[in-house]
Amino acid sequence: EAGVAQSPRYKIIEKRQSVAFWCNPISGHATLYWYQQILGQGPKLLIQFQNNGVVDDSQLPKDRFSAERLKGVDSTLKIQPAKLEDSAVYLCASSVRTHEKLFFGSGTQLSVL
Amino acid sequence: AQTVTQSQPEMSVQEAETVTLSCTYDTSESDYYLFWYKQPPSRQMILVIRQEAYKQQNATENRFSVNFQKAAKSFSLKISDSQLGDAAMYFCALGGADGLTFGKGTHLIIQP
Numbered sequence: 001e002a003g004v005a006q007s008p009r010y011k012i013i014e015k016r017q018s019v020a021f022w023c024n025p026i027s028g029h030a031t032l033y034w035y036q037q038i039l040g041q042g043p044k045l046l047i048q049f050q051n052n053g054v055v056d057d058s059q060l061p062k063d064r065f066s067a068e069r070l071k072g073v074d075s076t077l078k079i080q081p082a083k084l085e086d087s088a089v090y091l092c093a094s095s096v097r098t099h100e101k102l103f104f105g106s107g108t109q110l111s112v113l
Numbered sequence: 114a115q116t117v118t119q120s121q122p123e124m125s126v127q128e129a130e131t132v133t134l135s136c137t138y139d140t141s142e143s144d145y146y147l148f149w150y151k152q153p154p155s156r157q158m159i160l161v162i163r164q165e166a167y168k169q170q171n172a173t174e175n176r177f178s179v180n181f182q183k184a185a186k187s188f189s190l191k192i193s194d195s196q197l198g199d200a201a202m203y204f205c206a207l208g209g210a211d212g213l214t215f216g217k218g219t220h221l222i223i224q225p
Contacts, residue, residue: 033213042117042204042215043158056212089156102213104158 002026006092006105014113018080021108025073025094031055032069033102034077035091043091049075050098079110087112115140117207119216126195127224133180134190134219136205146208147181147188152218153201161203164188197223 005024013019025032030051035043046065047057051072060067064083069075079086089107116139126132138147149161164172164181171179176193192199200223205216 040217042206042217044215045212048212091156091158093158098208098212101160101163102158107156109156 004092004094004103004105006108008108009106010109012111012113013082015084016081018078019082019110021077021090023075023092023105026103029094029096031095031098032075033093034067035093037089037091082112084112086110115207115209115214117205117214117216119205119219121219123220123222125222125224128197129194131191131193132195132221134203136188136216138186138188138207140207140209142209148206148208149190150204150206151201152204162190195223197225199223
């Protein structure tokens with residue numbers, strides 16, 4: 001079974017630039033999550049999709065972050081413009097249903113200079 | 114709001130010995146799930162063990178077991194016969210209506 005795919009693995013940008021991350025969940029998984037993990041902390045949920053609808057985006061900084069999941073499969077997370085405090089690992093995860101086992105990708109490590 | 118607290122930033126154990134990682138949580142829900150995830154340097158989060166709150170029996174997965182104390186809102190992870198490959202960050206997580214909330218993690222070091 002293929003796992004959750006994420007790209008790129010690393011990204012370095014300057015503040016005020018834009019960046020996008022891509023996630024391909026496990027086939028058949030209806031629920032997709034984006035987490036932000038700042039160094040030394042646990043992951044924090046940014047947004048949760050059920051198929052192509054948003055279930056929870058209460059912790060997404062909507063003035064600069066956006067995410068979409070077209071056709072209920074792949075998802076893209078965008079930051080525009082980036083700030084220094086956005087430096088973190090961005091993890092994508094998927095599950096068959098909410099509360100079921102989450103499968104995580106290897107994440108994208110973002111450095112904002 | 115739901116919270117998860119891991120009070121041990123770092124733990125160290127000799128290979129082949131037993132170690133227990135602590136976790137406490139707070140939630141107003143009656144239906145929730147608890148998880149322990151392992152995160153090696155590769156960054157990929159790997160599920161170690163899962164516990165449904167309505168089940169009284171403690172979950173067990175090979176060398177990994179939990180001590181779930183619902184009234185005390187405590188969910189500790191016991192690793193028996195520690196192996197070098199167990200070295201990683203361990204995160205306790207609570208799954209409820211607010212999604213999955215993680216603690217800050219415990220860095221587990223295995224001494225050969």
